[in-house]
Amino acid sequence: MKKLQIQDISKRYGDTVVFERFSCTLHPGEVNVLFGASGSGKTTLLRLIMGLEEADEGSLNSFEQLRFSAVFQEDRLCNNLSASSNVKLVVEPTVSSEQVKNALVAVGLGDAIRKPAKELSGGMRRRVALVRALLATYDLLILDEPFKGLDELTKKQVIAYTLERTKDKTVILVTHDLEEAKLLGAKHVINLETIA
Amino acid sequence: MNSTSSAKKKGTIRIWSVLLWLGIWQLVAMTLGQDILLVSPVNVILRLFDLVQTSSFWRSIAYSFSRIAGGFFLATLLGVLFAIFSYRYRWVEEFLAPPIQTIKATPVASFVILTLVWIAPQNLSVFISFLMVLPIMYTNVLMGIRSTDEKLLEMAEVFRVPTYRRIRYIYLSQVLPFFRSACSVALGLSWKAGIAAEVIGLPQGSIGEKLYQAKIYLDTPDMFAWTLVIIIISVWFEKLFLILLDRVMLKMEHL
Numbered sequence: 457m458k459k460l461q462i463q464d465i466s467k468r469y470g471d472t473v474v475f476e477r478f479s480c481t482l483h484p485g486e487v488n489v490l491f492g493a494s495g496s497g498k499t500t501l502l503r504l505i506m507g508l509e510e511a512d513e514g515s516l517n518s519f520e521q522l523r524f525s526a527v528f529q530e531d532r533l534c535n536n537l538s539a540s541s542n543v544k545l546v547v548e549p550t551v552s553s554e555q556v557k558n559a560l561v562a563v564g565l566g567d568a569i570r571k572p573a574k575e576l577s578g579g580m581r582r583r584v585a586l587v588r589a590l591l592a593t594y595d596l597l598i599l600d601e602p603f604k605g606l607d608e609l610t611k612k613q614v615i616a617y618t619l620e621r622t623k624d625k626t627v628i629l630v631t632h633d634l635e636e637a638k639l640l641g642a643k644h645v646i647n648l649e650t651i652a
Numbered sequence: 653m654n655s656t657s658s659a660k661k662k663g664t665i666r667i668w669s670v671l672l673w674l675g676i677w678q679l680v681a682m683t684l685g686q687d688i689l690l691v692s693p694v695n696v697i698l699r700l701f702d703l704v705q706t707s708s709f710w711r712s713i714a715y716s717f718s719r720i721a722g723g724f725f726l727a728t729l730l731g732v733l734f735a736i737f738s739y740r741y742r743w744v745e746e747f748l749a750p751p752i753q754t755i756k757a758t759p760v761a762s763f764v765i766l767t768l769v770w771i772a773p774q775n776l777s778v779f780i781s782f783l784m785v786l787p788i789m790y791t792n793v794l795m796g797i798r799s800t801d802e803k804l805l806e807m808a809e810v811f812r813v814p815t816y817r818r819i820r821y822i823y824l825s826q827v828l829p830f831f832r833s834a835c836s837v838a839l840g841l842s843w844k845a846g847i848a849a850e851v852i853g854l855p856q857g858s859i860g861e862k863l864y865q866a867k868i869y870l871d872t873p874d875m876f877a878w879t880l881v882i883i884i885i886s887v888w889f890e891k892l893f894l895i896l897l898d899r900v901m902l903k904m905e906h907l
Contacts, residue, residue, distance in 0.1 A: 508806055536825045541821075
């Protein structure tokens with residue numbers, strides 16, 4: 457995959473300017489960290505990349521043909537579906553129930569496989585959202601604070617699993633914790649604070 | 653007992669309460685001593701026992717049930733379809749708004765009398781049941797579709813979830829509770845309106861006709877017995893339908 461270019465994009469909401477001629481490059485097959493304070497435009501940039509919003513100006517052409525997978529800022533689970541059904545909803549039919557089950561067990565959700573998402577705690581829901589993103593088919597994986605709400609021990613276990621699943625994959629990781637980024641082997645940082 | 657189950661119990665009918673009311677009814681009927689004014693519950697049951705042994709009783713039930721249920725199912729089907737199209741195309745919603753509002757505001761009796769001019773009495777209860785159910789189904793299902801979580805739809809878009817799965821697992825799970833509550837209201841209403849239409853239109857062999865004849869001949873036990881039959885069928889139909897719907901909803905939650 458060629459380098460993914462974001463060229464001179466601008467995005468405004470009314471009088472609020474989020475980006476003004478912003479450019480950056482994403483490195484394929486690696487973890488790219490998107491860093492910045494709250495309100496610096498991280499989520500907006502991700503939405504532009506995924507095609508959920510359009511830039512007022514500039515080009516995101518290199519993303520147009522890509523297939524995305526994501527852990528969104530919110531968990532975005534179907535509350536009535538079980539943890540495993542939430543994963544199965546998005547994965548290819550070639551991914552077996554056994555694989556889904558093993559993935560959930562690997563992040564410590566062995567007891568929650570059949571539970572409806574509405575009965576899961578915040579940390580459990582986050583892990584279901586992560587497993588869903590990791591098992592889906594994608595060219596670019598977007599992780600918006602994927603370890604939010606996890607205790608230290610669980611976080612280590614989940615980061616280890618994520619690292620194993622994202623080897624040689626193109627990832628955008630949004631985090632406030634650079635230690636997390638290091639653990640995932642991130643080498644490239646896009647700092648949105650410097651563009652303000 | 654947790655607070656949810658105790659809250660549920662608040663609305664339920666208790667046997668002691670039913671027995672007490674039946675006792676009061678029996679006492680008042682015995683005090684009056686005139687079946688023509690108020691028949692006792694015992695006499696109603698005895699009359700009902702006589703009626704169930706006649707074939708015309710079952711024919712009347714089949715006649716009215718098939719028509720009222722037919723109107724209900726037809727309205728359900730069209731209500732759901734109209735709601736889907738209204739959600740998809742704004743002009744459909746705008747086009748349907750005047751008739752839906754008119755149906756909601758018009759008294760059942762006016763519709764019955766008006767439609768008797770155009771429709772044969774034997775089809776009247778189908779049409780009236782249909783008219784009463786349609787706006788409820790349409791409004792509730794449209795509201796349900798509109799309440800679908802935009803963020804879930806975005807998630808499905810990003811993951812390229814196939815349309816069939818989006819409809820079944822995202823839209824339906826949001827719409828079914830609205831559909832269920834619409835059914836719960838509409839089922840009772842379809843029976844009330846359907847029988848009222850039969851009493852006015854007098855299609856031969858219907859429950860409404862039997863009720864009307866009982867009134868003409870001042871046959872109060874018959875009137876009460878037929879009313880009891882209507883209540884039993886209406887409640888039974890509602891319960892059965894909602895049980896089946898709940899099973900479908902439960903199945904929907906598995907992938």
